[in-house]
Amino acid sequence: xxxxxxxxxxxxxxxxxxxxxxxxxxxxxHTLGHLDPDxxxxxxETTELLRYVFETDNRITFPVSGTGSAGMEAALVNTxxxxxxxxxxxxxxxxxxxxxxxxxxxxxVIEVKAEWGQPVEPDALExxxxxxxxxxxxxxxHAETSTGVEQPLEPLAKLAHQHEALFLVDTVTxxxxxxxxxxxxxxxxxxxxxxKCLGAPPGLAxxxxxxxALAQFEKRKAKVQSWYLDLSFLTRYWGDExxxxxxxxxxxxxxxxxxxxxxxxxxxxxxxxxxxxxSSALISGLSVMGVRPxxxxxxxxxxxLAVWVPEDVDDIEVRSxxxxxxxxxxxxxxxxxxxxxxxxxMMGNGxxxxxxxxxxxxxxxxxxxxxxxxxxxxxxxxxxxxxQGLV
Ligand SMILES: Cc1ncc(COP(=O)(O)O)c(C=O)c1O
Numbered sequence: 001x002x003x004x005x006x007x008x009x010x011x012x013x014x015x016x017x018x019x020x021x022x023x024x025x026x027x028x029x030h031t032l033g034h035l036d037p038d039x040x041x042x043x044x045e046t047t048e049l050l051r052y053v054f055e056t057d058n059r060i061t062f063p064v065s066g067t068g069s070a071g072m073e074a075a076l077v078n079t080x081x082x083x084x085x086x087x088x089x090x091x092x093x094x095x096x097x098x099x100x101x102x103x104x105x106x107x108x109v110i111e112v113k114a115e116w117g118q119p120v121e122p123d124a125l126e127x128x129x130x131x132x133x134x135x136x137x138x139x140x141x142h143a144e145t146s147t148g149v150e151q152p153l154e155p156l157a158k159l160a161h162q163h164e165a166l167f168l169v170d171t172v173t174x175x176x177x178x179x180x181x182x183x184x185x186x187x188x189x190x191x192x193x194x195x196k197c198l199g200a201p202p203g204l205a206x207x208x209x210x211x212x213a214l215a216q217f218e219k220r221k222a223k224v225q226s227w228y229l230d231l232s233f234l235t236r237y238w239g240d241e242x243x244x245x246x247x248x249x250x251x252x253x254x255x256x257x258x259x260x261x262x263x264x265x266x267x268x269x270x271x272x273x274x275x276x277x278x279s280s281a282l283i284s285g286l287s288v289m290g291v292r293p294x295x296x297x298x299x300x301x302x303x304x305l306a307v308w309v310p311e312d313v314d315d316i317e318v319r320s321x322x323x324x325x326x327x328x329x330x331x332x333x334x335x336x337x338x339x340x341x342x343x344x345x346m347m348g349n350g351x352x353x354x355x356x357x358x359x360x361x362x363x364x365x366x367x368x369x370x371x372x373x374x375x376x377x378x379x380x381x382x383x384x385x386x387x388q389g390l391v
Pocket of ligand 1: 141202
């Protein structure tokens with residue numbers, strides 16, 4: 001395969017999202033040594049920019065080498081050890097994954113479940129916390145990518161802290177696209193991934209720990225079972241000491257650095273508004289085409305829209321034709337929602353009016369050809385007026 005002949009596919013699935021040329025160019029800059037003085041400046045500025053997007057003053061804030069799952073694993077293995085108890089809120093694939101990773105740390109895991117497509121209610125967490133003593137940590141997915149649900153965080157953080165538990169949050173599909181507000185919401189351990197709303201390729205997992213989480217880390221009895229993800233080593237490299245642990249993925253850090261600079265240039269508030277505005281515009285247009293949202297407006301994620309596949313068309317046929325004939329990728333459903341929903345990403349650079357119009361036109365064409373009759377003009381008009389109404 002010749003890489004320079006790869007087609008430019010419009011990535012409107014659950015991630016990765018489209019990567020801006022500036023970020024791709026940053027990746028092709030000269031590779032420096034991982035202890036080079038210029039690279040150290042880039043490291044310092046990257047952690048400062050990460051504090052900006054996380055909205056935190058946490059001193060321990062850095063990108064873990066690895067994808068979002070490495071962030072999940074780093075957060076959990078450094079927080080939990082054998083003998084601990086953790087409550088994990090499960091309402092989709094990534095909550096299930098968090099429970100699985102937590103259980104591998106040797107901790108006892110208590111799952112609090114909600115129906116897929118719904119958030120977890122604070123009452124359900126309160127019950128679990130009252131029924132079990134000495135819960136060390138409560139973990140939750142902020143933006144459940146398998147269902148398109150945004151989980152309200154404040155009530156859960158409050159409950160966790162009332163019961164003296166740490167509150168750990170996965171923001172893989174939210175950071176940089178909707179407010180995460182680590183300090184304001186009093187979130188203790190938070191991680192993300194670079195390939196969604198941050199607008200870089202997959203490969204790094206930004207993470208942040210507050211002083212409450214670090215105090216618990218200091219009290220650990222057992223060694224962190226992962227040598228690669230042990231916070232005490234990683235912070236020595238990302239802190240003043242610059243102690244060698246593993247060779248940092250230099251060019252991937254250039255990509256994150258440039259993507260974060262672009263976020264700062266746009267401004268967080270404007271960026272959040274853009275994500276809200278575009279997802280609202282897109283869902284209005286799709287609804288006119290008979291492609292309806294799975295999640296009620298209150299909990300609908302701006303970064304990832306889950307929509308029902310119309311009953312008169314086949315999921316895979318529509319997605320394959322979109323990719324083959326229109327060079328657009330959208331995602332299918334996972335687990336119990338396989339074949340029933342599509343997952344459409346409106347993340348990072350992908351969240352814009354041009355992409356909305358291209359998707360409506362292309363999906364409308366495929367649906368009409370397959371016998372699901374709908375008006376593309378009406379969908380475009382509705383999405384544009386809905387969008388204008390929101391400005
Ligand atoms: C909410 C959430 N958590 C964790 C992950 C895992 O991230 P990765 O696939 O980058 O390892 C994903 C990936 O889509 C996700 O959406």
